Amino acid sequence: MKIFSTQQIAVIDQFTIEQEPISDLDLxxxxxxxxxxxxxxxxxxxxxxxFFAGPGNNGGDALAVARLLADLDxxxxxxxxxxxxxLKGAPAQNLIRLKEQRKVLVQMIASEDDLPVIEKEHVVLDxxxxxxxxxxxxxxxxxxxERVNASGAKVVAIDIPSGLMGEDNSTNDRSRIVKAEHxxxxxxxxxxxxxxxxxALLGKVEVLPIGxxxxxxxxxxxxxxxxxxxxxxxxxxxxxxxxxxxTFGHALLIAGSYGKMGASVxxxxxxxxxxxxxxxxxxxxxxxxxMQTALPEAMCSIDPSDLMFTEFPPLDHFxxxxxxxALGVKPNSRRALKQLLEAKPGKIVLDADALNILSxxxxxxxxxxxxxxxxxxxxxxxxxVGESSNSYTRLQRQRDFAREYQVYxxxxxxxxxxxxxxxxxxxxxxxxxxxxTAGSGDVLTGIILGLLAQAYxxxxxxxxxxxxxxxxxxxxxxxxxxxxxxxxxxxxSLGKAFLSLRK
Numbered sequence: 001m002k003i004f005s006t007q008q009i010a011v012i013d014q015f016t017i018e019q020e021p022i023s024d025l026d027l028x029x030x031x032x033x034x035x036x037x038x039x040x041x042x043x044x045x046x047x048x049x050x051f052f053a054g055p056g057n058n059g060g061d062a063l064a065v066a067r068l069l070a071d072l073d074x075x076x077x078x079x080x081x082x083x084x085x086x087l088k089g090a091p092a093q094n095l096i097r098l099k100e101q102r103k104v105l106v107q108m109i110a111s112e113d114d115l116p117v118i119e120k121e122h123v124v125l126d127x128x129x130x131x132x133x134x135x136x137x138x139x140x141x142x143x144x145x146e147r148v149n150a151s152g153a154k155v156v157a158i159d160i161p162s163g164l165m166g167e168d169n170s171t172n173d174r175s176r177i178v179k180a181e182h183x184x185x186x187x188x189x190x191x192x193x194x195x196x197x198x199x200a201l202l203g204k205v206e207v208l209p210i211g212x213x214x215x216x217x218x219x220x221x222x223x224x225x226x227x228x229x230x231x232x233x234x235x236x237x238x239x240x241x242x243x244x245x246x247t248f249g250h251a252l253l254i255a256g257s258y259g260k261m262g263a264s265v266x267x268x269x270x271x272x273x274x275x276x277x278x279x280x281x282x283x284x285x286x287x288x289x290x291m292q293t294a295l296p297e298a299m300c301s302i303d304p305s306d307l308m309f310t311e312f313p314p315l316d317h318f319x320x321x322x323x324x325x326a327l328g329v330k331p332n333s334r335r336a337l338k339q340l341l342e343a344k345p346g347k348i349v350l351d352a353d354a355l356n357i358l359s360x361x362x363x364x365x366x367x368x369x370x371x372x373x374x375x376x377x378x379x380x381x382x383x384x385v386g387e388s389s390n391s392y393t394r395l396q397r398q399r400d401f402a403r404e405y406q407v408y409x410x411x412x413x414x415x416x417x418x419x420x421x422x423x424x425x426x427x428x429x430x431x432x433x434x435x436x437t438a439g440s441g442d443v444l445t446g447i448i449l450g451l452l453a454q455a456y457x458x459x460x461x462x463x464x465x466x467x468x469x470x471x472x473x474x475x476x477x478x479x480x481x482x483x484x485x486x487x488x489x490x491x492x493s494l495g496k497a498f499l500s501l502r503k
Contacts, residue, residue: 001207002217003191003224003427006132006166015216025090027210028057032064034208035158035184039069039125042182043156047123050116050153051078052144053091054128054162060091061158062127063098070103079116081128081141082108112143118151126178127158131166131190137176149179157183161201166190168392169198177201186210191224194415194427195391223399227428227467233501235460239275248277249319249453253446254340256326257333258307261287263326263352263442265294266487270446271322272297273494274468276453280318284308309333312340320347322449324354325442334361341367347452349373349461351445352380359383368405371421371458375410375445399423408462410448412441416470418462426463430470432485434477439487444469447494472497 004012017024043049051066053059059080066076078098080087087095098104109115118124126148128141137145145163148155155178160166163177169192181203185193187210192198240247251271256264261283268281268291281291282301291300301313310332315321323340327333334357341364348369350358355376358364362384368374376384381394385401388394395417402409402419409419414433418426448465452458475496476489 001226001228002188002220002222003194003226004188004220004222005191006130008220008222009188010132012212012216012220016211016213019213019215023090025093028060028090028094029064031186031208031210032061032068034186034210035061035065036068036072038184038206038208039065039074039156040072043123045072045074047075047121048119049074049076049123049125050118051076051125052128052148052162053078053080054141055081055083055085055087055091056130056132057091058127058130058158058160058162059087060089060094062125063091063094065125065127065158066104067094067098067101070101076104077116078104078106079114080106080108081144082110084110109140109144111140115144115147118147118153120152122151122153124148124151124153124155125158126155126162126180128162128178131160131164133163133165136172137163142176145176145178149175155180155182155203157202159184159186160190164192164198164201166192168192169195170390170392174201179203182206184208187212189226192392194417195395196414197391199414223424225424225426227426227430227463229467229501232464232467235456235464236498236501237454237456245277248275249455250278250280250317251276251449251453252280252282252301252313252315252318252321253449254282254309254312254321254323254327255442255445256281256283256287257309257328258284258286260326260328261290263439265291266439266442266491267322267325267446267449268295268298269488269491270443270494271450271453273491274447274450274454274465275498276450279450280313282309282313305332310336312336315343315345318453319455320349320449320452321345322349322351322445322452324351325445327353327357329353329356329360333357338364338367341369345369347371347458349375349445349448349452351375351441355380356383365405368407370406371408373408373410373448373452373458373462375412375441375448377412377441381409381411395425399425408458410444410462410466412444416466418466420459428466428470430467431473432470432477432482434480434482434485435470435473435490437486440473440490443487443490468494468497468501471500
């Protein structure tokens, strides 16, 4: 699913109006019917609904939804923000329709004295401002938001919580943004929905289709997309019955140090469960009995050091390399990583301490192979590029880094984002809070390594790896819940996660 800017959405709306053709009023009615259906399915008509409408299309939606719900015997009150200029276009027409219906009390809000008392048992439907807002709320609108948030009432935001901008909120004030329990966004999620600092403002997001024209959606380019299973299913490589283990590649995993061999075992196990034909784990001598006992399917390459990574085996026989989990950052390991990069390896995924070493030696970044995959968590990424004050800035740095070094940057989080060398960013919506646990990142590294070794293109390996990792986590959480989930549970669910793409 494409993620468009607010300006692009306005163009798509207009194209739909002209080419379907449909009037802007009827398009607003179509969107309002979708929201009305959601309310009917989720909110009792015994609840009192308080609507707040602004001067734009979000206000027009609110006016239409109130009218439609009043016809279904919902108790609705409407409060329209009055800037003294009146409403125009479709919102003005919907205000006339609502007044002519004579079922909903409509009050104009011109000052604080006009504000209603909002009780905790009420349900607020917020249609004050949309995603096109380009500055922080102040004055009367900010006061309304303050009152809504302080009321304790359940809030349903129409398209976007009022006060939240569609993309960059770096100059915004969270206290001036409506805090919604549900956000009913129309046709497309907004870019700002994928940033962690906005989670508490959005509540649960529902994407409601409103029938915008498919031609303009397909033709409009955007650097941002949301991963969907239909796209990923097409990327899965089918297995011939005449295949053998050599068909599916030979992965080299360089991971683990004394006292931290668990990371190597987790990554190796995930790699094997991702379908790789052969796996060699390079590890310190102290890790050899651990790996051979835990994973008899894995072969081992033993480092001369008993404690850490100091050298690597000949690379000729490996179709992909994964390096970093629990590697350590001792001088010998740093030197060995540099030598590995200087050897110009082919497909490679770098995680954890491999990234920490690069942040200690930024001059080595130029050694990264084209289309290498980096899988940092936010702190590791911060060490590489510097601190970001907000998620939008960090996203732009992620894109810039991927383009500058021609690599893939998989920035892990609630909505893991994959930035590509050509400036695209894909967001993932699988996974859950239970996956915020030790070893979860090592599992992701193993999955991506396994896919790379099987001759998947780096982009496909990154996208599939992230999505499958999240689905496996969701399946594991169904069994154990969030609190008890551990990384090994995710590995156990990988088989079903892959099968889910074949349905």
